[in-house]
Amino acid sequence: MNDSTAPLPPMPPLIPPVRPGASRTPAALGENPEEQVPITGLVSAFEAILRQPRRVMHQLRQPGASNVITALLIIAAVCSVVYGGVVGTFSGGVQLWAAPVKVAGGLFVSALICLPSLYIFACLNGSRVRLVEVAGLLAGLLALMTVLLVGFAPVAWVFSQSVESIAAMGALHLVFWAIACYFALRFLDSGLRHLGEQSGGGHTVWLLIFMLVLLQMTTALRPIVGTSEVFLTKEKKFFAAHWIESLQKESGAKPPATDLPR
Amino acid sequence: MDAIAPSLNREEIPVLLRGEAGPASEWVREWRAPRVLLYLSVIVCGAGLFGAAIGCWRAPLQGLYSAIKFPLVVLLAALGNALLNSMLAPLLGLNLNLRQTLLAVLMSFTIAAAILGAFSPLMFFVVWNTPPLEPGASISVTAHSFILLTQVGIIALAGIAANVRLLQLLQHLSGSVSVARRVVFAWLAVNLLLGSQLSWNLRPFVGSPFLPIEFLRGDAFAGSFFESVFRAVARLFAF
Numbered sequence: 001m002n003d004s005t006a007p008l009p010p011m012p013p014l015i016p017p018v019r020p021g022a023s024r025t026p027a028a029l030g031e032n033p034e035e036q037v038p039i040t041g042l043v044s045a046f047e048a049i050l051r052q053p054r055r056v057m058h059q060l061r062q063p064g065a066s067n068v069i070t071a072l073l074i075i076a077a078v079c080s081v082v083y084g085g086v087v088g089t090f091s092g093g094v095q096l097w098a099a100p101v102k103v104a105g106g107l108f109v110s111a112l113i114c115l116p117s118l119y120i121f122a123c124l125n126g127s128r129v130r131l132v133e134v135a136g137l138l139a140g141l142l143a144l145m146t147v148l149l150v151g152f153a154p155v156a157w158v159f160s161q162s163v164e165s166i167a168a169m170g171a172l173h174l175v176f177w178a179i180a181c182y183f184a185l186r187f188l189d190s191g192l193r194h195l196g197e198q199s200g201g202g203h204t205v206w207l208l209i210f211m212l213v214l215l216q217m218t219t220a221l222r223p224i225v226g227t228s229e230v231f232l233t234k235e236k237k238f239f240a241a242h243w244i245e246s247l248q249k250e251s252g253a254k255p256p257a258t259d260l261p262r
Numbered sequence: 263m264d265a266i267a268p269s270l271n272r273e274e275i276p277v278l279l280r281g282e283a284g285p286a287s288e289w290v291r292e293w294r295a296p297r298v299l300l301y302l303s304v305i306v307c308g309a310g311l312f313g314a315a316i317g318c319w320r321a322p323l324q325g326l327y328s329a330i331k332f333p334l335v336v337l338l339a340a341l342g343n344a345l346l347n348s349m350l351a352p353l354l355g356l357n358l359n360l361r362q363t364l365l366a367v368l369m370s371f372t373i374a375a376a377i378l379g380a381f382s383p384l385m386f387f388v389v390w391n392t393p394p395l396e397p398g399a400s401i402s403v404t405a406h407s408f409i410l411l412t413q414v415g416i417i418a419l420a421g422i423a424a425n426v427r428l429l430q431l432l433q434h435l436s437g438s439v440s441v442a443r444r445v446v447f448a449w450l451a452v453n454l455l456l457g458s459q460l461s462w463n464l465r466p467f468v469g470s471p472f473l474p475i476e477f478l479r480g481d482a483f484a485g486s487f488f489e490s491v492f493r494a495v496a497r498l499f500a501f
Contacts, residue, residue, distance in 0.1 A: 117380045128280070236394075
């Protein structure tokens, strides 16, 4: 009966199996040999931002980081122009070139506005990050967001050919943007953690600021979906007030569907 | 100049922002002109940019004036209190001399100015999206409140972050949490006292739409910040 010294039966394997020495903290960047493969060219950057975000994060810490950042920015510029073109097809005419310019310009200006505060928040959170690395992560965010938006572009185009309401079309674009933004911000969040950010309080505040800047940019650069006689409307408005006014305008007396302004 | 330029190490600013008390306490003990120059330039640029952002809501000229005056308030408050701060520190248990005290205060103001500077593009964007602050312009109460709250929020964030880092530095220097808290509280009190009066003397920063754009008001040195607060409270409660 005295079996206290008998060997214990082997433990069933844990699912997923835990490697010896593995902890809950993420593995260090560059541990995987695939992450050490340099990103050369646009195709390589395009694939890496979608399939191997850790490779992008690792390459941003390497000597040739400026090439990676340039590639990501070119991808973001091309994709935002493509998606902007699809946005412009709703109204056609001048908007076919004005919407791509505004979508691409708005994204880049928003990123520039928020870059210094992202760097400051990263430092305040204890990260030993360099400005170029933060700029690289932000370029990655823009690239991933716009690549996903291009993925939504066929759906957006189909809707833009049949939907009559500017508010409905605007809301649809916002939903696509929100989904793309979610994945892009997840990339940034993961990148900052890998670069040594210790607490996420300031980071959450920054995410909120960035979202608000992007939303306000849609109003500052209006019209993007609808049409106007001027390239930019001079009247200053906050985005929430503009949305409420647009909804009220659309829910008011509507002319017959065939006479709706496009 | 060639000898000084390589010594201006911009990498010291992120170290201050991260709150690495070890290197910062070494820097406090050693007075080096290039380091002081670096702190002064961050304060002038950071606070100046933020001043320009809040001033340009009224007019570009007001933006220029505020860009000059905002760093001036910060620097005059640091210099004006240097002697008093260096007397308070040993009395409260922290043995720092005049130069070391001034450096510690400059470090905390540098952190605040770096944060203000980083947020100035955001402040410019908010101002750009708000109706101009001109006589006759229809500006909603919501927009006015939003822009003022944004300014206060950013200044509060910068102030809190700077004081938290100063507390960590003083804790490292003194080895005592209570001593560090006492010194920070004392320095904060005297800096707020002088800083609020200086900001009153150097007003306007935002600029009222009903008053002309001026570098200083005609009655800049008449009255005080605290008198005006007292009068405002008295008017509010009618006593």
